Amino acid sequence: MRDTLNMQPEIASHEVGHLEHHVHHHKETFITKYxxxxxxxxxxxxxxVTGIIWALIGGLFSVLFRLQLGFPDHSFPILETVFGRWAEGxxxxxxxxxxxxxxxxxxxxxxxxxxxxSGTFSNMLIPLQVGARDMASPxxxxxxYWFFFLASVIMFSSLFIQTGPASGGWTAYPPLSALGQASSGSKAGMDLWIISMALFVVSSLLGNLNYISTILNMRTKGMSMTRLPLTIWSFLFTAILGALAFPVLLSGLILLLFDRNLGTSxxxxxxFVAGQALSNEGGSAILFQHLFWFLGHxxxxxxxxxxxxxxSEILAINARKPIFGYTAMIGSxxxxxVLALFVWAHHMFVTGMNPFLGSVFVLLTLLIAVPSSIKVFNWLTTIWRGNIRFTPSMLYxxxxxxxxxxxxxxxxWLGNSTIDIHLHDTMxxxxxxxxxxxxxxxxGMFAGVYHWxxxxxxRYLNITLSYIHFWVTLAGAYLIFWPMHYQGMAGxxxxxxxxxxxxSFSQxxxxDAMISVVTIIVFLAQILFVFNFFYSMYKGRRCRSMNPWGAxxxxxxxPVNPGHxxxxxxxxxxxxxxYDYSKDGRDFILQTEGPGENESVH
Amino acid sequence: MIVTTVAQEQNNKLHPLKFTLWVAIASIIMMFAGLTSAYIVKSNFSGWRTMAIPKIFWVSTVVILLSSITIYLALQKFRNREMQKYRALLGTTLVLGLLFIVCQFIGYSELWSQNVRFKGSSGAGQFFYVITGLHALHVLGGFVAMAIMFLRSFFGKTKSYSAVPVEVMGIYWHFVDILWIYLMVFFLITA
Structure with missing residues (x-):
């Protein structure tokens, strides 16, 4: 495996002079650089890195509630030691x-x-792959990022307030989220949640605007849209979706903030709360669901x-084959x-929606299966009879x-309103x-991290730890989620x-206990990854080649460590x-290389 | 720095910043589309209260229309390097922008005294405050950016001959103007 990962020693020796070279645009202090x-x-x-920290916190939370779900009769004194009154006894x-x-x-x-x-890969890859020195507006x-950081700080601090963080579900449906008296999590925690999410929307909009305009305006000479790697195409569509959908969530959240704090309806x-009638009249909780799911979907x-x-990119590189159906990939x-914007109501089949309206959303929802299948088919045909290198990123x-x-x-199943009535809100x-x-x-994210x-x-991530991480996570994820289908079908x-x-659920x-145990194991495997990540950042095997994967x-x-x-x-x-891999007897041809004299059509 | 060098390196038809602004405008439109469609959905529910739009909002409509004209002229003057007139027109736009916000504020207090409040059953008024309030925030954002631009035209250390910032400002300002017209028409028809 070591050999396959060090593919281009000749390039390494050739370019070694460049590597130590550092481009100095302006003087960098610790603050301006990091x-x-x-x-x-x-x-x-x-x-x-912020995402990794959040993933650890979010993952830890799932371990905690899985302890409850898997062992409802058992008591874990350590929980009381750590969380105090939140885990009494x-x-x-x-x-x-x-x-x-x-x-x-x-x-x-x-x-x-x-x-x-998106923050990681769009930022990293868009300028590098379209050939720009930086984003449209650095x-x-x-x-x-700083809006995201601020949103993170607020969300994080909401975990520590006395009444606890928001607890009405991530969808924040009113009236639970609109009335402070509904639950202790609906008090200050909910306000912090809304403020944090509003800042988050601003952050994601700033990012998305930048991604779109960089992709469309800052491509290098010769980089026509149809020469873009599929990564860039997917980032473009992601950013467009984000730019169109997030503002609607923001408007929904603003109205929610008014309902919470200013008494609007x-x-x-x-x-009625505790026998007392509220003065609110004429409001509709379903309205929030529409606004929420217009983003949510x-x-x-x-x-x-x-x-x-x-x-798509990693499969083609590691199968040493051109991506199958490049245009079909973009089309799908x-x-x-487009379809994503018109299917939101399939989250609301059980809200008393008119069945005829429901059937339209069923149709649109099931239509998404077509482009999704095209993509799956193309991925499978890309690696079909390829010269596959099972690097960790390829495995992922x-x-x-x-x-x-x-x-x-x-x-x-779930897209069909009739079946959804039975399966809605089940495991x-x-x-x-x-x-x-x-x-x-x-x-996909792990694949990207291992690859880039x-x-x-x-430097490289440690290979052995990567393989352990992969197999434990793969087996674990199926062990956790596969049985949940049966639980859900049983209601x-x-x-x-x-x-x-x-x-009826005692069987x-x-x-449930098995799922919880596997959850803990998978969580430990993720800690292994985080260790590998930070260890390899400083101590990992150095990358001496400009093009380690032959892409x-x-x-x-x-250069290996590009400057600003x-x-x-x-x-x-x-x-x-x-995607010129294994073409005319050559392993790969860089995008910068002109057409050869006897080259077959490109 | 980087933006300008990159822009020169790659011969663009549309300046990236201007393009970014257009995408941002699409985003803002989605937000207001979400809000106004929520309004339409809600207006069919029981307990809906209508409202009368105070006259002062006609004044603010005229004010923001005028400010659109002055910023258009300011851009013309900037292109012709008539900096004195450019500054005067930009300053006028600033004053008109402030006047618009003041008019909105007077309008809100008039509505408030007509007993259109946040509390209680839903109605056009609650939406009116939220939607036009958000619009006013967008105007205020433009106002701050324009004020910085205005001060820079006096005290800026570097002389800039690029019309792009002024153009970007202008596009945004026309947008909040058109958005206001849309909202005004929307509320006139539905409220």
Missing amino acids: IFSTDHKMISKQFL GKINAEFYYALITMHGTILIFFVLTAGL FMNMLS FYLSDI PEVYIIILPTMGVV LLAIC AIGFVSFFISGGLTGI FNIAHFHLVMGVAAFF FPKMFG MPRRYLDKSMWV FHAL TTLEWTT GNWVGKIPEVKRWA
């Missing part, structure tokens, strides 16, 4: 449990898989699209992006395809979206604190598309 940096590569690392109390599941969702969906994922890019109507594509691009990205990319298929198939739903957008997106780590830090609801009073006690794209024409500005000297010109 904190208020405008370099897209540093901002990308800031997003990644070593048992997680109800308020704490709901806070945990709410924050688990919020943190992983928004702070890790949106900001941590200053806005810095602001994007946007979402509230005819409500595109949000899952904001999560999965970047990883689709990353995986576009189709997913293949794992991504596996999870995307097994999680995506159950989407067809089946949990299994579905965790596989298709949770685990799959994480696998040498570009980020000039076991999600979000319940304790289901032991239902005799699942052992299964064709522009980021591998920069990316290329020494002129920006390279692009003369071909990004």
Whole structure:
């Protein structure tokens, strides 16, 4: 394996003079270089490290509530030692449990898989792969991170207030989220949640504007849209979706803030709290659901699209084959992006929606299966009979395809309103979206981190630890989520604190315990990854080659540790598309190389 | 720094900053589209209260229209390097912008005294405060940016001949103007 990973020793020796070279644009102090940096590569690392910290917190929360779900009768004194009154007698109390599941969702969906994922890879790869020295507006890019940081600080501090963080679910449905008297988590924790999310929306908008305009305006000479790597295409569609969907969430949250603090009735109507009638009238909780899911559904594509691009790139590179159906890949990205905006109501089939309206959303939802299948088919045909190198990033990319298929198939079940009535809010739903957008997106993200780590830090991640991390996570993720389908089909609801009073679910006690044990093991494997990440950042094997994976794209024409500005000297010109692998007897041809005399059509 | 050098290196048709602004405008439009469609949905529910739009909002409409004209002229003068007139026109736009916000504020207090309040059952008034308030925030944001630009035209250390910042400012200002017209028409029809 060592050999395959060190593919281009000749390039390394050839370019070694360049590598030590450092480009100095301006004097850098610690603060301008690491904190208020405008370099897209540093901002990308800031997003990644913040995302990792959030992932650890969000993952830890899932371990905690899995302890409750797997061992509802058991008491863990250590919980009381750490969390005090939130876990009196070593048992997680109800308020704490709901806070945990709410924050688990919020943190992983928004702070890790949106900001941590897009923030890392869009920032890192867009300028490097389109051939730009930096983003369209490096200053806005810095602001994007700092708004995210501010949102993070507020969300993090909400974990420590006396009444606890928001606990009405990550979807923040009113009236639970609109009335402070509804639960202790609906008090200050909810306000902090809304403020944090508003800042988060600003951050993601600043980022998305930058991504779009960089991709469309700052491509180097010769880099036509159809020569872009698929990563860039997927980042573009992600950013467009984000720019169109997040503002609607913001408007929903602003109305929620008014309802909470100023007594308006946007979402509230005819409500009695403790026998007292509230003055609110004429509001509609369903209105919030519409506004929320208009973002909420595109949000899952904001999560999965970047990883689709990353995986397409990694599969082609490590199968040493051109991507199969490049145009179809772009077309299906576009189709997913458009459809994503018109299917939000499939989250609301059980809200008393007119069945005829529901059937329209069923149709549109099931249509998404078409572009998704095109993509899966193209990934499989890309690696079909390829000369596959099983690097950790390739394993993760293949794992991504596996999870995307097994999680995506159950989407067809849930997209049917008739079946959804039975499966809605059951563990089946949990299994579905965790596989298709949770685990799959994480696998895509891991694939990306393993693949571009040498570009980020000039070193490799430790291979042995990577393989352990992969196999434990792959097996663990299936062991955790596969059984949940059966629980859900048997009607076991999600979000319940304790289901032991239902005799019909007693058959699942052992299964739940198994899931919880596996969750702990998988969590430990992630800690192994985090250790590997930070250890390799400083002590990992040095990358001595400019192009360690033998890839064709522009980021591998920069020095091993590129300075601010990316290329020494002129920006390279692009003369071909990004997927010339195993062509005319050559292993790969860089995008900067012109067409050869006897070259077959490109 | 980087922006300008990159822009020169790559011969663009549309300046990246201007393009970015257009995408941002699309985002802002989505936000207001979300809010106004929420309004339409809600207006069919029971307990809906209507309102009468105070006359002062007509004044603010005229004011913001005028300010659109002055910033357009300011851009013309900047292009012709008539800096004195440019500064005067930019200053006028600033004053008009401030006047607009003051008019809005007077309008809100008038509504408030007509007993259109936040509390209680839903109605056009609650939406009006939120939607036009958000619009006013966007105007205020433009106002701050323009004020910085105005001060820079006096005290700026470097002389800039690029019209791009002024153009970007102008596009944004016209946008908040058009957005206001849309909102005004929307509320006139529905409230």
